Structures are given as structure tokens and as C-alpha cells.
Amino acid sequence: xxxxxxxxxxxxxxxxxxxxxxxxxxxxxxxxxxxxxxxxxxxxxxxxxxxxxxxxxxxxxxxxxxxxxxxxxxxxxxxxxxxxxxxxxxxxxxxxxxxxxxxxxxxxxxxxxxxxxxxxxxxxxxxxxxxxxxxxxxxxxxxxxxxxxxxxxxx
Amino acid sequence: xxxxxxxxxxxxxxxxxxxxxxxxxxxxxxxxxxxxxxxxxxxxxxxxxxxxxxxxxxxxxxxxxxxxxxxxxxxxxxxxxxxxxxxxxxxxxxxxxxxxxxxxxxxxxxxxxxxxxxxxxxxxxxxxxxxxxxxx
Numbered sequence: 001x002x003x004x005x006x007x008x009x010x011x012x013x014x015x016x017x018x019x020x021x022x023x024x025x026x027x028x029x030x031x032x033x034x035x036x037x038x039x040x041x042x043x044x045x046x047x048x049x050x051x052x053x054x055x056x057x058x059x060x061x062x063x064x065x066x067x068x069x070x071x072x073x074x075x076x077x078x079x080x081x082x083x084x085x086x087x088x089x090x091x092x093x094x095x096x097x098x099x100x101x102x103x104x105x106x107x108x109x110x111x112x113x114x115x116x117x118x119x120x121x122x123x124x125x126x127x128x129x130x131x132x133x134x135x136x137x138x139x140x141x142x143x144x145x146x147x148x149x150x151x152x153x154x155x
Numbered sequence: 156x157x158x159x160x161x162x163x164x165x166x167x168x169x170x171x172x173x174x175x176x177x178x179x180x181x182x183x184x185x186x187x188x189x190x191x192x193x194x195x196x197x198x199x200x201x202x203x204x205x206x207x208x209x210x211x212x213x214x215x216x217x218x219x220x221x222x223x224x225x226x227x228x229x230x231x232x233x234x235x236x237x238x239x240x241x242x243x244x245x246x247x248x249x250x251x252x253x254x255x256x257x258x259x260x261x262x263x264x265x266x267x268x269x270x271x272x273x274x275x276x277x278x279x280x281x282x283x284x285x286x287x288x289x290x291x
Contacts, residue, residue, distance in 0.1 A: 038178070045176065046175045046176060046221070047173070047175040047220065047221020047222065047223075048175070048200065048204060048221065049200065050197070050200075077181035077182070077190060078178065079176075079178045079179055079181070079190045079192035080176060080178055080192065081192050081195055081197070082192075082195055082196055082197040082200065083197030083198065083199070083200075085197075087190070087191070087192045087195075089181065089190065089191070091183045091184070096269075098191065098265070098269070100265065108265075110265055110266065110269060112269060117266050117269065119262050119265065119266065
């Protein structure tokens with residue numbers, strides 16, 4: 001389970017950047033197309049009265065994808081979340097990582113290893129540590145972040 | 156529906172959750188699995204719709220709205236072991252309808268979604284299996 005540093009989440013307005021195509025994974029452009037497609041889904045896209053995915057969420061998802069693609073990760077599975085969010089998820093061995101972009105552009109992560117789960121707000125500073133852990137399984141610096149979370153195990 | 160027509164949900168009851176978007180089906184290590192997004196619900200709808208398998212058929216689920224390309228099949232004991240109430244909730248045109256009452260706490264809800272998705276079996280619509288190149 002990765003040890004991570006608690007930092008203030010970045011405001012949705014800051015999630016905007018340009019990723020040079022030569023320096024990113026080859027799935028990057030396809031993933032942006034998936035996000036665009038999700039952003040075009042109408043109200044009630046899930047048949048259970050979900051709202052559509054707002055532009056703010058698709059912009060934030062595009063930003064996160066650009067950061068992830070620079071780390072040459074395997075492509076995420078991209079799924080719409082009821083209520084108008086977007087989820088990026090990876091599974092590797094017994095580890096998994098989910099990044100959720102909320103309709104308001106706010107970001108959260110969930111990491112799982114076996115039955116153990118840790119979640120929290122996602123920041124640009126934390127993301128590389130999460131990706132490193134997912135790739136290698138090697139925990140990084142133990143900081144106050146985990147110490148502050150009393151228990152994240154659910155049975 | 157009168158309360159007396161509601162059945163108790165036993166732990167070994169099989170529930171089907173419609174996968175109403177193909178994006179809720181992911182490929183992990185070459186195998187198709189259910190994304191946790193299918194179990195997340197959201198804060199203004201904390202009742203996750205399912206069907207009690209013994210009271211309906213896959214054919215009925217796949218031919219009635221909302222459209223789905225598959226269902227996530229899960230034993231009622233899995234949400235129940237997470238402390239979630241599973242309730243038979245018959246509708247006028249669907250006696251099999253049941254709901255999983257999700258947690259009101261977002262962080263708990265997403266962890267529960269991850270757990271339920273990990274325990275769910277994907278049952279794909281036959282035409283979707285053919286389109287994916289799988290044998291009948």
C-alpha cells in the first residue's frame with residue numbers, strides 16, 4: 001500500500017495543460033476520445049436518471065490522462081459514474097488504482113491491495129507516487145498521510 | 156406493492172445488476188470484469204436497482220428497458236456482509252426488482268462498490284458475447 005503525502009487538492013481551474021504527443025503513451029489520444037464520447041452522453045445515459053457529464057469533469061479527466069500518459073502507464077479503463085463523474089481504473093497483480101473525477105471537477109483516488117483500501121483527495125503531487133506504486137508495488141515514503149487516517153480497512 | 160408481498164432476501168440469493176453502459180465492462184488480464192462504477196450509485200440515488208434472479212430470467216432482463224449488454228451477478232451476502240440492506244422492492248411490471256441501500260458516506264460507498272464489483276460475475280447478453288468474438 002503506498003504511503004503518500006497529504007497536500008491540498010488542486011482546484012479544478014488549475015487542471016489544464018498541454019501534453020506534447022511525442023512524450024506520452026500511445027493510448028493517450030484514444031483515451032481523450034473516450035472522455036469526449038462520455039461527455040457527449042445525454043441525460044439518463046445509464047437508464048437510471050443519471051445526469052450527463054459536465055465539461056468541467058471532461059477537462060479535468062483530460063488533464064489527469066495527460067499526466068498519467070507521461071508516466072508511460074498502461075491505458076486505464078475509463079467509465080462513467082452515475083451522477084456525472086468519470087472514473088479511470090487500473091488493475092495490476094493484486095493492486096488496483098481508481099481515480100474519480102467528480103462532476104464539479106474535484107478528484108479522488110482509491111487504492112486497493114487485497115482487502116486493504118486507502119482513499120483520499122487526489123493532487124498533482126500525489127499522483128506520481130500512486131502510479132509508481134501501481135507499476136512496481138513498491139511503497140514510497142511513509143508520511144503523516146497514513147498516520148492521520150485511523151483505519152481504512154473495510155471487511 | 157403491499158409489504159406482505161415482499162420477500163426476505165436471503166444470503167444465497169443471486170442478484171442481477173444491469174450493466175446499462177458497455178463502459179461498465181472492463182478487461183482485466185484478458186478477462187472481462189465488472190467496473191466498480193456499476194455499483195457506485197450517487198448521492199441523490201442511494202438505491203441500487205437489481206433483480207432477484209429466481210424471480211425473473213436473463214432473457215427478460217435483456218429484452219426490457221433499460222437496455223443492457225450484460226448483468227453483474229452477485230450473491231446478496233456480499234452487500235449484506237458490508238452492512239448494506241438488500242430489500243425486495245417489487246414494481247408493477249417487475250416483481251423481481253430489489254434494491255441495495257448504499258451508504259450515505261461517499262468514501263464508504265466507493266469502497267463498497269469496489270468490493271461488490273470484485274465479487275460480481277459478468278453475465279453478458281448473448282449477442283454481446285458473439286460481437287466480442289466469444290463462443291456461445
